[in-house]
Amino acid sequence: MNASLTSEFAGTGTLLRFFLRRDKVRIAVWAASMGAMYLYCMTALADVFGDTASQQARASLMRTPASIFMAGPGYGLDHYTLGPTMANELLLWFCIAVGIMSILQLVRHTRAEEESGRAELVRAADVGRHAGTLAALGTVFVANVVIAVVSFAALQVGSLPQVDNLAYVTSVALTGMVFAGVAAVTAQVTEHARTASGIAVAVVIASVFVRAAGDMRAVGGSLLSFFSPIGWAQQMRIYVDLRWWPMALSVASILVLLGISAWVATRRDFGAGVMTVKPGRADAHASLASPVALAWTQQRGSAIAWAVGFAIMFVASGTYLGGDTLESMVGDLVAQNPIVADVLNPQAIAASFGGIMLLMGAVCAMAYGISAVNRARTEESAGRAEVVLAAPVSRWRWIAAQLVPGVVVTALLMVLAAKGLWLGQATTGGTAVSFTQFVGTGLVYIPPILAVVGLAVAIYGWVPKLGAVPWIFVAWGLVAGMFGQAFSMPTWVLATNPLLMQHTTGQTGFYWLPNVILDGPHNWWGLIILTVLAIALFVLGAAGFRRRNVPAV
């Protein structure tokens, strides 16, 4: 009995070392990015909300439903300094980030390996039934520990209490491990890696919603908040009134999930799941008859997910514009802090806030557009482009089919963002910005987004190796858009960001995009240039694709 139990785990150590060797770069990148995020957040929060008045203004904002949804239960709102802010507003996002990382990492080494058949090779060797899962969990554990150590070091840079710093990174790591446990179960139950990680990520999203619902009932949350693994981390009252016992819930649930995973593993065949997949269509729907229909089938799922995400995010943000929350908060802030005056224009607070939210939307829509172009790259490198191009389909038609759905969805996302903001504002009785102004601003952002997407197309057509370059504009668009004015960057530096929008009424300095929420006159030349540039880059890219080898070598 004992010997057979040991044999169930045979090879765990070897596999763990192997997984870690495969993942060392991944883990390093995650740890470095997380550490950088901690540093950035601490510095940014300390700078922007450095004094008592602005802290209290922010604390009052944190009592609104939309804020509770996107932050936490609101411990320490009475004395809302850097520590409570980190715990209340950022813990959620760090938990989501490591949760998703842990899920992807675990599924990558378990169900994905099994589905590809590589695990069969491994299992045929002297390797026990549970060794793969255990080694995968070990890898995720190491990843979480490395992230925790790096994050701890980052937190120590500030002057926050050390024991709370420790609690912070430990709670994040444990939440990551809980979701790794969830993925260990879904990887056993489902037959496909995508389904396994999909269900586990859905559990993360559900955890966000459940704790949000619980937290909205009362400041500090309610019993419902304890039905979410993210809630357990947030309920530790880090930096406010630290308590450790919610961690026990995380540890217990990790053990239970591992037990369930192991139990399922002993009851199923290799390669099989517990959930069976229902058969699909034997014949294609009549509409699946063209390259564009094919491309749309490929991105329909992610387009819908983005649209739903945009709708939730912008309707929720729009609710800030109703009532007087925003006016009073920003009014106080601006009185205290001139930097805020640069970020949020006091002359038209609602307009600026709407503009900044739409800037976020523009950056996200740009990311969607670039990833849509990269789908063409994937189709090509996977050899699927070749199959379609071997049919009577011209290069023009193929590249157009790849790009049209992406461009249309990108533009629709901006319209959706604008309408969402307006709807959120309207439901809370706000009238500061009109429907036309919102939609107009959303539309103004479309040409610069498509200019960057066009750059991605041109790069794809001529130098496909440099596919990562357009992402610079996404990052830069966000940084320059948010802080460009505050840090008084020179105009020529700011002009490298095509999302640069008019900042004040009658602004004489350079801007690409007129801000239609502000009163005129507006300078439309930048917008016209960007429109022409976008079209030119699309044509240029398609022409490059027309003349190059497929697949590009």
Added chain:
Amino acid sequence: MSRALGGKAETRHTLIGGRAGCCLRLESVLTPPKTEGTTMAPQGAPIEIHGLSKAFGSTQALDGLDLVVQPGEVAGFLGPNGAGKSTTIRVLLGLLKADSGTASLFGGDPWADAVALHQRLAYVPGDVSLWPNLTGGEAIDLLARLRGGANPVRKAELLERFDLDPSKKARTYSKGNRQKVALVAAFASDAELYILDEPTSGLDPLMESVFTGYVREVKEQGRAVLLSSHILSEVEKVCDTVTIIRNGKAVESGTLASMRHLTRSSVTLVAQSPEVVSTMAGLAGVHDVDAQPSGPDTRMTFDVDNDDLPGILAAAGSAKVTGFTVQPPSLEELFMRHYGDDVSATAISDDDGDGGTAGGVRSRLAGRRARRHQGGDAA
């Protein structure tokens, strides 16, 4: 092994003949190919390649390749991985632009007239990659519709013959099943030219024979097939002509019969008297003699130039020969002649040193054969 392979090919021939016959019933389902002069499309040989070169950076993938495929011809395109087969096919499909030389499909330029030419061909890639969220059936319909529409009767028949479940998502298919999806899509379409890049990799022998049946069927309808492969028995079974490609050059091409004629056959004879060895070894065109006592008799193997076979037959008639087999060179041996030096580098060399590169290769091959025979006798 090559001998056994030759024999197997013979028996399969008749078996497949029967299968092909049953496929022909379905001819009515498929409209006959457009005959010359009835279309506006440019006319010419389905495939004509002369002096084709293509380099990727410093790698010369194709280096002056020649290849012609006529209507109604099944052309084998042989070469190991990396010889340039897929590159040639991608040039023919207008996916890659040639550096120099000419390639034409039906007399048209595959790069400039891709769309018009693709209406007349069907393609099966070597490593079929499908859209993971589409089912096999959806992928087949899509590919057929891109070519102008699927014939549901033909599709159903092909699915049944290839034993493929079309309702599964492509990401769940094995390599063999993905290959079947591409084959069903190709044979369901009404093409004048089928370009098949290692189409049977991943298929089991039963499915391979279904595939061979369909290749014969399209051939009998006067359509052309370019079958790239490194499975020699498959090429031997269905191809009329063979082109062997090496380092981007055609090193041998022609009908299988004419290629065999250029080379030697191997002879095994059993005689009561050991004197037969010296008699035979003295005749013109005899090479690589090997003799072993086999019970009371002597068993002798040697290769002979095909032109000198009559002399051997005459000599055998006058000697007291109790067994006599002449085996034409198998495709494997033709192939090994061109790739033998690569192989012999890793093989144990017991070269008896008759000098010259080609001769050396041949003798090494003969030596390997002899060893196999000895092994066979011992067992």
